[in-house]
Amino acid sequence: MYYPPFFSVGTICHYRERQMKDLSRKNQELIEKISVLKQKIQELEHSDSERKRAEEELRESEGRFRALVEQAAVGVAEIEMSTGRFFTVNRRLCEMVGRTEEELLATTFQAITHPEDFHLHEEKTALLATGKIGNYSLEKRYLRKDGEIVWVNIEVSPLWKPGEKPGRNMIVVEDITERKRMEAEMREMSLRDLLTDLYNRRGFITLAEQQLKAANRAQRPLQLTFIDCDGLKGINDTFGHEEGDRALIDTANVLRQTFRESDIIARLGGDEFAVLSIDAADMNPEDFSKRLQENIDVGNAKGTRPYTLAMSWGTAVYDPGSPLSLDELMFSADKRMYAQKMGKSNRIN
Numbered sequence: 483m484y485y486p487p488f489f490s491v492g493t494i495c496h497y498r499e500r501q502m503k504d505l506s507r508k509n510q511e512l513i514e515k516i517s518v519l520k521q522k523i524q525e526l527e528h529s530d531s532e533r534k535r536a537e538e539e540l541r542e543s544e545g546r547f548r549a550l551v552e553q554a555a556v557g558v559a560e561i562e563m564s565t566g567r568f569f570t571v572n573r574r575l576c577e578m579v580g581r582t583e584e585e586l587l588a589t590t591f592q593a594i595t596h597p598e599d600f601h602l603h604e605e606k607t608a609l610l611a612t613g614k615i616g617n618y619s620l621e622k623r624y625l626r627k628d629g630e631i632v633w634v635n636i637e638v639s640p641l642w643k644p645g646e647k648p649g650r651n652m653i654v655v656e657d658i659t660e661r662k663r664m665e666a667e668m669r670e671m672s673l674r675d676l677l678t679d680l681y682n683r684r685g686f687i688t689l690a691e692q693q694l695k696a697a698n699r700a701q702r703p704l705q706l707t708f709i710d711c712d713g714l715k716g717i718n719d720t721f722g723h724e725e726g727d728r729a730l731i732d733t734a735n736v737l738r739q740t741f742r743e744s745d746i747i748a749r750l751g752g753d754e755f756a757v758l759s760i761d762a763a764d765m766n767p768e769d770f771s772k773r774l775q776e777n778i779d780v781g782n783a784k785g786t787r788p789y790t791l792a793m794s795w796g797t798a799v800y801d802p803g804s805p806l807s808l809d810e811l812m813f814s815a816d817k818r819m820y821a822q823k824m825g826k827s828n829r830i831n
Contacts, residue, residue, distance in 0.1 A: 557634075557655030559586075560641065563611070563648045566590035578634070578657055580626040591653075596623035596631065606638075610651075613644045621658065633662040675749040677727055678734035686748035690758050690808055693746070697802055704800035705762035706811050707770075708819040709737065712792035712826070714753040721788055732781060732791055740774045756812070767797055794823035 557575030559568055571586045579586070579594050592600065599622040606618040617639040624632045635656045642649040673685030681689065690706075697704050711733045718726035730749070737747050737755060746758040759765055774795065782790050796818025798811050806814070 557653075557657075559653050559655070560650045561591055561653055563607075563640075563651050566592045569650055575655055578626075578632055578655065579624050580628055580630075585627075594624050596625055599623050610638070610640060611648045616640075631659075632657060633659045678731055678749050680734050680737075680755070681746060681748035683748065683750045686746060686750065686756055686758070687808065689746050693758060693760060694800065694805075694808060694811075697800060698805060701802045703762045703802065705759040705765055705797055706800065706815045707757045707759070707795055707797045708812070708815040709733070709755040709757070709793050709795045710819055710823060711753040711755070712794055712823065713789070717789055725788070728787075729789070729791060732787075733793065736774070736777045736781060736791075736793075739777045740770075756815070762799060770797070771795070794826065795819050796822055 554572060554574055557578050558572045559575055560570040561567065562569055567590050568586045571583055573583075576583055576586060581589075581594075586594075602620050602622050606615070606620065609615045610618060617637065619635060619637045621633065621635050624634055626632055635658050637654040639652050640648065640650075641652055673681055673688065675682040693704060711729060714726055714729060717729050730753070733755065734747070734749065737757060741747055741757050741759065744760050746760070748756050750756050774793070778791060778793060796815050798814035798818065800806060800811055
């Protein structure tokens, strides 16, 4: 801080009005200048005292802030907006991503972000930089040093004022991995059939719609198979619903043995099942039917049921060159399955 040269200001005599008039104008001006200078020195001394007190209060505030940040149950960091480099980090953030403070300060937030989540910041960061939003939050994935994924919710606030050049951002990071796991389990439960642990109708339609879009992009065929557990009503009426449930579980197991792990197998409801084969380019319908019947026969040969397990099925192929809706594809497969079932009934009659 600049201090003006020290002036030894003597006692300024207070002249009586008559004596002041006798002084030359030059002396009057000198006295006035000295008085003004003395006043400025006093102001500077007062200003310096205020500055020192403000600096002390600032140091105390910074100390309290750093202690609060370090003890926080969430991750806190300052990030340089232009480079993504970490400028300060707290203990909790280091624990969250499995890195030391030195390791985090030597890297960027991009380096610990899951590659599929890079784009999540782009639009919001641009809006923040132009002052169109004051802060933002988003959910994303961090990668720990050991490669494990950590789901986080981050709150981003600028440490610069509107109109200033964008500098550092303050981020507050909450670990939401457990919440995401529970949400995934709940979604999975809502898409699963509780009896057979196959997908239910809702799960099948959700996944099948996604696969149809993927098949159109990749120009690869799909195969949809409808399967009916024959005579389920008779099993329930004769042997009870517990045995009927066992027939449905056995049907599900036969389908798991027959189809590939990548195929989507579902119980649509009652005695109806469906399977969407993801890549049907190498699937021969006759070979598939033979393999399915062989697996049914193996189960029946064990002789542990008081009835014979039987199924009817029908298959429809999805061709990206002549696309159908999922409803149309399901109708086609269901129609072929019903035709096979009626053919069995006619032969018995």
